[in-house]
Amino acid sequence: MSETDANGASKHYATTSRRAPTLGKATLLAIGKAFPGQLIPQECLVEGYIRDTKCDDASIKDKLERLCKTTTVKTRYTVMSKEILDKYPELATEGSPTIRQRLEIANPAVVEMALKASMACINEWGGSVEDITHIVYVSSSEVRLPGGDLYLASQLGLRNDVGRVMLYFLGCYGGVTGLRVAKDIAENNPGSRILLATSETTILGFRPPNKARPYDLVGAALFGDGAAAVIIGANPVAGKESPFMELNYSVQQFLPGTQDVINGRLSEEGINFKLGRDLPQKIEDNIQEFCSKLMSKAGLTDFNDLFWAVHPGGPAILNRLESKLKLNEEKLRCSRRALMDYGNASSNTIVYVLEYMRDELKRGGEEWGLALAFGPGITFEGILLRSL
Template identity: 80%
Template sequence: MPQGDSNGSSTQHAAPTNTTRRVPTPGKATILAIGKAFPSQIIPQECLVEGYIRDTKCVDAYIKEKLERLCKNTTVKTRYTVMSKEILDKYPELATEGSPTIKQKLEIANPAVVEMATKASLCCIKEWGRPAEDITHIVYVSSSEIRLPGGDLYLANELGLRSDVGRVMLYFLGCYGGVTGLRVAKDIAENNPGSRVLVTTSETTILGFRPPNKARPYDLVGAALFGDGAAAVIVGANPMVGQESPFMELSYAVQKFLPDTHSVIDGRLSEEGINFKLGRDLPQKIEENIEDFCRKLMAKSSVKEFNDLFWAVHPGGPAILNKLESSLKLSTDKLECSRKALMDYGNVSSNTIFYVMEYMREYLKDDGEEWGLGLAFGPGITFEGILLRSL
């Protein structure tokens, strides 16, 4: 596979300066810096099918044809992955149907997610411009590792954080985990004066890697849509003038689950790894409930019309974005940042909302909307949302 930049970042930011256009609300949590990182393997979407079929030794023409069709429909152009020829050479059993490989997968995934989380966090801390020792709390989000102690402790060690840093570990939330991490960081920042919270998300698809099987159609959706990577933000209230550059305020956060929908997104851990099933009615369920959820968030602002907001939406897939756009009658540019993140990175689970927000930061620089919504959806069905204010 072609090699990519180890941190995958194409955007360079200067040291923080006080460029805030709007004054932060006293006591409200703000995002002070953002960073991202990726594994070295980059996969152009047009190369995925041949590589996946080769790596899994699949000889079924139907499966290949279906994967080709799915890859075109996802709108993804490039993705990053931990999986490599070296890993498959070392663990050939990963490409064998029915092999109990959870131990091997965790040997790969556990250090990989911390390595990516460390790179993303260092990138974020560099942009923030203050020493790592000033971080008071960590919120660590991942659905891709399992161990005790968790990746939060390994990350704290790698970053050289002080030993009394407050750690929160959020495991197996799936695609809404990044917004949950922001909600938890908001609560910490606003209730602990002077605190600075590092939110780190890191994901790899290794736990779900297996040969394709007609009995598991969602495996092909995962192969066509999901990617690997990490992201980090630093959250704090009452930014230090001249030292910190807040670009987004976390005004109000809401989580909601839809009763009796827990089987629509179903993930089970087994000796073979993690198995997912995704209900075809997921986009429809989101469409049926999204307007009321958004109006609850909007009620805390002065905005009444959906098109007067900016939209930072986790791109679970093009069908979800299309349903959201049509049901809320959004203009075509409103989900541009979400579609760009999906195109450039695929669905990277909890990380993806931060890739969207990084694009949104650039989009909002030229007199963009003041108020917006950050949204993500995942197992439950769970809706996670934050009313955002651009600074």
Template identity: 70%
Template sequence: MGSEVTFQCSRSADSRKAAILALGKAFPHQLVMQEFLVDGYFRDTNCDDPELKQKLARLCKSTTVKTRYVVMSEEILTKYPELAIEGLPTVKQRLEICNSAVTQMAIEASESCIKKWGRPVSDITHLVYVSSSEARLPGGDLYLAKGLGLRPDTRRTMLYFSGCSGGVAGLRVAKDIAENNPGSRVLLATSETTIIGFRPPSADRPYDLVGVALFGDGAGAMIIGSNPVVKTERPLFELYAALQHFLPGTEKVIDGKLTEEGISFKLERQLPQIIENNIQDFCVQLMGSAGYSEKDFNKLFWAVHPGGPAILNRLEKKLELLPEKLNASRRALTDYGNASSNTIVYVLEYMLEEAKNVRKDEQGHNEWGLILAFGPGITFEGILTKNLTV
């Protein structure tokens, strides 16, 4: 897990369209096995509520997550014991940890991505930085640019608190920048940690346990640009068309607040159903720009942010997808949990890995695909894309 794979381009890219030229990822050092999470969490928070413990154990089994990386450690809890005490104002302490942690992970993911890209860091012209795990002025984009040694005239854009849709939203923004600035090379970096919302279990907040069972930490990075340099750059995915849509009246379904105790999130039970009810029309609109219709769902590949197994299951059922169509999303969820905006990078890496094993007679059904994510709003983010490696 976490190994790097090199991919070669076998299709020519449209010089007018932006393409993903490289992918990178990074994680904190703490690897948590799902089977040990319950005992560790209740020990760390000094909680002995057997009912809540049983509830979390059931949730851990239902998420399908087996491993995930986290910034939280015994050292951090020793230094900041107040993080495990109910009701104490700790946003200052959380941001001390989160701001530096997300920057370090973003630097490591970006360096990995730039190395695979194969061009010098000085060739990066734009930076798009995505995070829902920090808050400061100047923002994390400046600290990331400094840590990487980007040129002072690198044009920076921040996307804060976009939640799970942030990675695809950042990709949409990077696509627009690349296509409207000839010769530009955009670094998209995402970085997240759950410490910003870490709290002890409480019977008054049973929904918190869903996050404990599901979410993980990490960072992701991509290089995006149009008109790839022959023999130097290897385009992976061509970004053909992008679409964003929010569902009116759903603002409270994914509800997040910054409080004295950090960030609190609440996901309503109807979230998977709302996504199921609206996903088909969204996908058909996005696919239509390449001449596809709802009859063609299984001709595409599907890179879907794995918000949770219920969302993947409902999407699969609604669109009548073949079981293997969501393999990459399910693998990312199993190996890394829901790492918020980062997770789409992990899904795309698995998608490329699986594309190498596709039979030649099936390649036409896996050339085009959709990159999808769902976030606060409820907001749908989608990109119609072409896999240039199959």
């Protein structure tokens, strides 16, 4: 086991990992993911969306086709299906008060996906559900009391004194927030094992196109559904657990005066989003200082000395970040790959990026990296990572 030497420096736990984790620091121990049954190739999306919403405006179709090409997305998963639209045709009718119907679909769907992702994660981890002491559940796709955290804990068979944290409506940065919260729990509760589960569906925002709501088409071209799960814990058990990444240091900050740049409102028709055109520029203007704050904890100054796990909100944000920080082209490869394979799946996406990054780092690479996500606020979430 690790101990503190005479000089006060931390010695590390000996494991079979390439690098040993730091005593007391939270680590990622396993990953799982799950998706609904409908896989949509991007080249099929336009015809399907126009058909399902009974849109006969050629200009809208042309714009959606252009957007589908610029997003770089190739495939996405979705809960929405022909069977759902046959049962709830009002979902495709402009102005229909359908929040009740949407929640009837979304509430069980997100828990079902979270359950599958969690089971896959627990299976990879190799531990028992009895060993899970806390659950952090993240979703911007359900509204109810009690929340999905309770339903997920019950369906997994977690013990009834499991500590539950529910993170609602954080949007795209929710996955990194979940990691930060789980890190704090792990490092302040010795022996704890935290299940982080994220689950999202676009059902709440599905609606027919309207020229008065141009962002609806961006959402149709970009967003996808799915779930993800991670087991987090400090001081992994040698020979039984396989830590692959350390959550070394975390920072959250918001940009004052930007709360209207990403704007979401629940209404009788579902959730309506408005996205300011200046979002990529706002992120570009503030990203260097934010990343430098995280990097300073490891004594790093060169952005290309790190690996990068960035939530791919869209290609414009990735391009701006790459240009501003003068990153080598391969640095955002995992983020671009996750966007291509799954679209922007909101809080889940950072976990998909981390899974791709884990596979890359097995072949060697940098010791230090950053996990980043951006969302309403404008909120920046960042974690200094250490590859093990």
